[in-house]
Amino acid sequence: MQMIRKERHGLASLAGLGLVLTAMLAGIVPTVEAKEYPAWEEVTKGATTMPGLFPLYYNQKDQQLFIEISKANYDTEFILPISIASGAGRMYLGGDTLNFGDQWLVCFRRSADRIHLVRKNIKFKASAGSPQADAVKTSYNDSIIRALPIKSEKSGGSSVLIDAADLFMVDLAGIGVNPDRSRSTWFKVKAYPENIEIQVAAVFTSSQKYTTVFGSDSAVPDPRGTQIVLHYSLSKLPSNGYKPRLADDRIGYFLSTVNDFSKDVDESAKVRYINRWNLEKENPSSELSAPKQPIIFWIEKSVPRTYRPYVREGILEWNKAFEKVGFIDAIQCRDQQSSDDFEPEDIRYNTFRWITTASSFAMGPSRTNPKTGQIIDADIVFDESMVRYHRQDYVKNVGIPQGLELLARGERQAFMKLFAAEVPEIEGRQAEYDEMLKLYKELIAEHPEHSLNQQFPRQPTWVNSTGGCNCCMMGPGIQRQLGLMSSVMSINGLAPGGKVPEEFIGQAIKEVVMHEIGHTLGLRHNFKASTMLSLEEINNPEITRKKGMIGSVMDYAPANFALDPAKQGDYFTTTIGPYDYWAIEYAYKPISGNEEEELNKIAKKAPEHDLIYATDEDMAGNPDPRINLFDLGDPLDYSEQRIAFMKKSIDGLVDRVVEEGDGYQRARETFTLLLGEISQATQLAAQYVGGAYTARDHKGDPEERPAMQPIPLEKHEQALDLLSREIFSDTAFTFSPELLRKLAPEHLTDGYESTPNYLYPIYDRVLSIQRMALTSLLHEQTLKRVQEIELQAVKDQEVLTLPVIFDSLTTAIWSEVPAEINPNEPIEISTIRRNLQRAYLTQLSGIVLGTTAAPADAKSLARLHLQDLFDRLDGLEEANAKLSPYSKAHLRETRDQIAKVLNAEISSARP
Structure with missing residues (x-):
């Protein structure tokens, strides 16, 4: 029914x-009766009319701003860049580009008495009029992100008025900033024929958690009244006949990706365009020509005059690469004068900006047309604390919440590559960082629209979900290198008082500027480029000043210190490298013939030694040990030299870095820096074990390399020998009592938030380095890769095996307990060695008991080594060996623990 x-x-x-x-x-x-709106003149009464792309009606006195939208502009696409013009310290960085890598194309549509702000879905397309176009229309839609009430309407509906506050006095950027309209104001309002620029002085209440996690740096006196200036642009898209250029995975560019369903079904629907500027020759027939429209960078007046020459040199250095492909003065520099009235956020201007926070960062984001990849605007932000190289709390200032989150997600390899130098410091402050991570996760829970791979209040992420760099980590790393340089020069008598000569700071600035300009030209990071030269070649200026110290300035290079000061070359690279010339050729060389064929000819150079390449995503899962931050030459040779250099520098550092009349805090800072460099070098060596060389070559490339090939056995043996001698041996870490007694804490603090720790946690910090190496060598991924690489070896090729790893570790770590006991020879095991032996026992026990994931063969080997160690310890008891009380207690406890592990493993039930 x-x-x-x-x-x-x-x-x-x-x-x-x-x-x-x-x-x-x-x-x-x-008939539907038309809605009557208040009269246009009444709504805009008292406002100044500002003609432009969208006419604006601004009443500054009453703080009212209206935008006129004409019917002719409905459904027309505009780009909507958003940035922070003035920030709030580290929480919200001034000059930050908010939607970099995810440009918004928007349009306005009328719906009854509302105007919808529509964010266009431009990731999916098909040829107009084709069946696939209908399918795309059925499958995908745009997003309506705001519904704006119409405030008035001209006769015939030719134009409507909306209140700009409904559009911009909201959290339009999606960063958790909801302006309080009663306290927020219009900061700047400008209209031009092809764009409008609007700034909002947004006042809001921020969470105290931001301050705890990201550090307030006294930037916000009261979080209840946090204020930042948000800059919004609405701009026409360029219409200059730009031709997109397809990407190639052998060369690293930021990408604009669309899915084109017009393509044949046997092809991927994805079309990837590289991001690049529209450079065209003014005289196409000339071998060398000025561009029709050069790339002009304005050096903002905020840049200190002392450093402007280095900034200019860094920007213009790239013209060398453009000249190779036929452009004269493709990039130009202009100094901003007081009479130059423009905002750096204005999409029509490319700027180099100087800001002051404690985050020591630099970034070079650009705006692109997401449909084509054409770059239309770029702004470099350089934080001046980078050149204030005096040691700062790097881990707290520069993103340790991100690092701990990487560990929580199991991305140990990425964490170690980013933060290995900070491991000793983290070890001594784990409880503090655990609390920071807890608060960080609470912030994420409160704002689920954000994630680690997006910009959540101003954390410097190293790569986002679209493969774009949000905030380059080179700046903070260079600050660390300058701090290290200050200490090393003091120790060597080259920088009294630790003041690095200006020329070397200038070199560092130029290198960072070259790096960030590379980003604004579209280039991604290249973390293999530092391996181009040997350590001997790196200290030969005749080579480095011609082709660079590294293959590409898109790598992160450390300050170069020669082990022998008499052979010291440049400290920083002074020019762009061979890879940079090659990348510019691929993106910017004018091509008149078959573009696909010509581009492939360029990309086929990939196997050439100087053009080696790997980028951000390779940091997390690529087994190639040549992919690193802040290394030089062969990473294993560099590791050995760096450890030797740092240990040599530790001797007598107090008298060399502490000036007469100064406190001894500088000694602690320097010692911590040197330990951190040893930690970094340890990670470089450890990752060779279980590593493999990788390449991006295509079939048919000249002298193509396999995608993956085993590392020669002698390199593995070199790595294990280095770790055994310099990290695991009983003489690896020895420090004089005179040094340890003078590692004074910082007494002057900004309040009572911290209590000086007089005892330097030397045992914890040394163990953290040793444990990091142990964890890397015995990690499940390492052990699995060792076994898998055995299968890749050709006949009679010797490769690393699991037994070699376990034998090397046991021999180095338990050298005090020989297989044959001499009862007349006393055995003394130091505290540092006892800590290491306990850590190794924990690792082996975890593998045997299954609490630590490992291949089955590794479990058998771990059990074998525990049994062998138990037998040796039993032999000590029977031989009545001469042991100190510490050693006797330690070895007996070790024997008892091994017995429990072996018995537990034997009796455990198996399916």
């Missing part, structure tokens, strides 16, 4: 629809 009612209802509805259609055909159409 119920079904019959439904059917009758449906028939009635159809009948009603029929009557409506009949009435419409007969010309009898019901």
Whole structure:
């Protein structure tokens, strides 16, 4: 019965629809009474009219701003860049580009008495008029992100007025900033023929958690009244006949990706365009020509005059690469004068900006047309604390919440590559960082629209979900290198008082500027480029000043210290490298013939030694040990030299870095820096074990390399020998009592938030380095890769095996307990060695008991080594060996623990 009612209802509805259609055909159409709006003149009374792309009506006195949207502009696409013009310290960085890598194309559509702000879905397309176009239209839609009430309407509906506050006095950027309209104001309002620029002084209440996690740096006196200036642009898209250029995975560029369903079904629908500027020759027939429209960078007046020459050199250095492809003065520099009235956030201007926070960062984001990849605007932000190289709390200032989150997600390899130098410091402050991570996760839970791979209040992420760099980590790393340089120069008598000579700071600035300009030209990071030269070649200026110290300035290079000061070359690279020339050739070389063929010819150079390449995503899962931050030359040779250099520098550092009349805090800072460099070098060596060389070559490339090939056995043996000697041996870490007694804490603090720790946690910090190496060598991924690489070896090729790893570790770590006991020879095991032996026992026990994931063969080997160690310890008891009380207690406890592990493993139930 119920079904019959439904059917009758449906028939009635159809009948009603029929009557409506009949009435419409007969010309009898019901009328909808048009809504009457307040008069245009009344709404805009007292406002100044500002003609432009969208006419603006601004009443500054009453803080009212209206935007006129004409009917002709409905459904027209505009780009909507958002940035922070003035920030709030580290929480919200001034100059930050908010939607970099995810440009918004928007349009306005009218719906009754509302204007919808529509964010266009431009990731999916098909040829107009094709069946695939209908399928795309059915499958994908745009997003309506704001519904804006119409405030007035011109006669005939030719234009409407909206209140700009409904659009911009909200959290339009999606960063958790909801302006309080009663306290927020219009900071700047400008209209131009092809764009409008609007700044909002947004006042809001920020969470105290931001301050705890990201550090306030006294930037916000009261979080209840946090204020930042948000800059919004609405701009036309360029219409200059730009031709997109397809990407190639052998060369690293930021990408604009669309899915084109017009392509054949046997091809991927994805089309990837590289991001680049529209450079065209003014005289196409000339071998060398000025561009029709050069890339002009304005050096903002905020840049200190002392450093402007280095900034200019860094910007213009790239012209060398453009000249190779036929452009003269492709990049130009201009100094901003007081009379130059423009905002750096204005999409028509490319700027180099100087800001002051404690985050020591630099970034070079650009705006692109997401449909084509054409770059239309770029702004470099350089934080001046980078050159204030005096040691700062790097881990707290520069993103340790991100690092801990990487560990929580199991991305140990990425964490170690980013933060290995900070591991000793983290070890001593784990409780503090655990609390920071807890608060950080609470912030994420409160703002689920954000994630680690997006910009959540101003954390410097190293790569985002679209493969774009949000905030470059080179700046903070260079600050660390300058701090290290200050200490090393003090130790070597080259920088009294630790003041690095200006020329070397200038070199560092130039290198960072070259790096960030590379980003604004579209280039991504290249973390293999530092391996181009040997350590001997790196200290030969005749080579480095011609082709660079590294293959690309898109790598992160450390300050170069020669082990022998008499052979010291440049500290920083002074020019762009071979890879940079090659990348510019691929993106910017004018091509008149078959573009696909010509581009492939360029990309086929990939196997050349100087053009080696790997980028951000390779940091997390690529087994190639040549992919690193802040290394030089062969990473294993560099690791060995760096450890030797740092240990040499530790001797007698107090007298060399602490000036007469100064406190001894500088000694602690320097010692911590040197330990951190040893930690970094340890990670570089450890990752060779279980590593493999990788390449991006395509089939048919000249001298193509396999995608993956085993590392020669001698390199593995070199790595294990280095770790055994310099990290695991009983003489690896020895420090004089005179040094340890003078590692004074910082007494001057900004309040009572911290209590000086007089005891330097030397045992914890040394163990953290040793444990990091142990964890890397015995990690499940390492052990699995060692086994898998055995399969890749050709006949009679010797490769690393699991037994070699376990034998090397046991021999180095338990050298005090020989297989044959001499009862007349006393055995003394130091505290540092006892800590290391306990850590190794924990690792082996975890593998045997299954609490630490490992391959089955590794479990068998771990059990074998525990059994062997147990037998040796038993032999000590029987031989009545001469042991100190510490050593006797330690070895007996070790023997008892091994017995429990072996018994537990034997009795455990197996399926």
